Amino acid sequence: MKNINEWHHIFKLDPAKEISDEHLDQICESGTDAIIVGGTDNVTLDGVLDLLSRIRRNHMVPVVLEVSEEETLTPGFDYYFVPMVLNSKEKKYMMDIQHKAIKEFIDMMEFAEVYFEGYCILNEDAKAFQYTNCVMPDLDDVKAYAYMAEKVFHLPFFYVEYSGTYGDPTLVKEVKEELQNTQLLYGGGIETSTQAKEMKKYADTIIVGNSIYTNIKEALKTVEAVKGN
Numbered sequence: 001m002k003n004i005n006e007w008h009h010i011f012k013l014d015p016a017k018e019i020s021d022e023h024l025d026q027i028c029e030s031g032t033d034a035i036i037v038g039g040t041d042n043v044t045l046d047g048v049l050d051l052l053s054r055i056r057r058n059h060m061v062p063v064v065l066e067v068s069e070e071e072t073l074t075p076g077f078d079y080y081f082v083p084m085v086l087n088s089k090e091k092k093y094m095m096d097i098q099h100k101a102i103k104e105f106i107d108m109m110e111f112a113e114v115y116f117e118g119y120c121i122l123n124e125d126a127k128a129f130q131y132t133n134c135v136m137p138d139l140d141d142v143k144a145y146a147y148m149a150e151k152v153f154h155l156p157f158f159y160v161e162y163s164g165t166y167g168d169p170t171l172v173k174e175v176k177e178e179l180q181n182t183q184l185l186y187g188g189g190i191e192t193s194t195q196a197k198e199m200k201k202y203a204d205t206i207i208v209g210n211s212i213y214t215n216i217k218e219a220l221k222t223v224e225a226v227k228g229n
């Protein structure tokens with residue numbers, strides 16, 4: 001299995017959305033480096049377990065649970081990613097929910113591979129932006145959040161999140177220049193090979209979500225587009 005810091009491409013599957021076995025097989029066998037199971041709303045333990053068992057039954061691809069609800073935490077994933085929303089106006093989405101969950105699961109965390117993600121959400125129409133009561137940052141704010149993610153909190157990941165819309169490649173380039181150790185994840189609106197290539201020039205890892213459900217053929221092509229980049 002590749003190290004996480006060598007992952008260039010990830011597909012994110014939303015447990016609240018339907019996917020056929022045929023499409024799921026195509027996603028898992030696409031050559032992507034990993035599958036994240038995660039979403040903002042209507043994420044249930046049943047939905048999470050359904051995807052996990054369908055992936056595990058036939059495929060070897062690494063599977064990550066991106067935790068958005070404590071109730072959906074379940075053993076069986078290769079990794080667990082935990083968002084900390086840096087540009088939320090409310091401390092609870094950055095720290096308090098995570099603190100409460102760590103108190104509860106601290107013993108299990110010793111046996112699980114858990115990675116914390118510094119999220120910066122940049123699309124004000126995204127569910128996650130509204131759900132976590134974010135403030136829209138400008139470029140200097142985002143660079144300062146990136147600095148904090150790496151130098152203050154020593155987080156493994158800084159996630160530039162445009163969920164639902166294609167973001168600004170210049171911003172991603174400038175954020176990348178701030179980071180030496182923290183891995184830069186980019187997600188949002190990638191629907192074509194060209195977009196995947198463009199964002200991968202700057203981000204260490206790109207994440208493709210919604211287009212799996214809207215145009216699977218194009219979504220699958222994003223994998224090859226970033227190989228060797």
Ligand SMILES: CC(C)=CCC/C(C)=C/CC/C(C)=C/CC/C(C)=C/CC/C(C)=C/CC/C(C)=C/CC/C(C)=C/COP(=O)(O)OP(=O)(O)O
Binds near residue numbers: 108
């Ligand atoms: C039991 C077991 C195996 C334990 C192992 C140990 C372990 C993993 C412990 C973890 C402990 C811990 C600290 C848990 C934290 C749990 C938690 C509830 C954290 C809150 C995270 C948070 C602030 C979530 C808010 C929403 C958010 C940022 C979600 C990220 C995903 C995202 C942005 C998806 C995109 O949205 P989507 O739904 O796709 O939107 P569209 O439908 O519009 O596309």
Ligand SMILES: O=P(O)(O)OC[C@@H](O)CO
Binds near residue numbers: 211
């Ligand atoms: O769904 P899209 O817009 O591709 O975004 C992917 C991911 O960043 C969502 O958390």
Ligand SMILES: [Mg+2]
Binds near residue numbers: 209
């Ligand atoms: Mg989505």
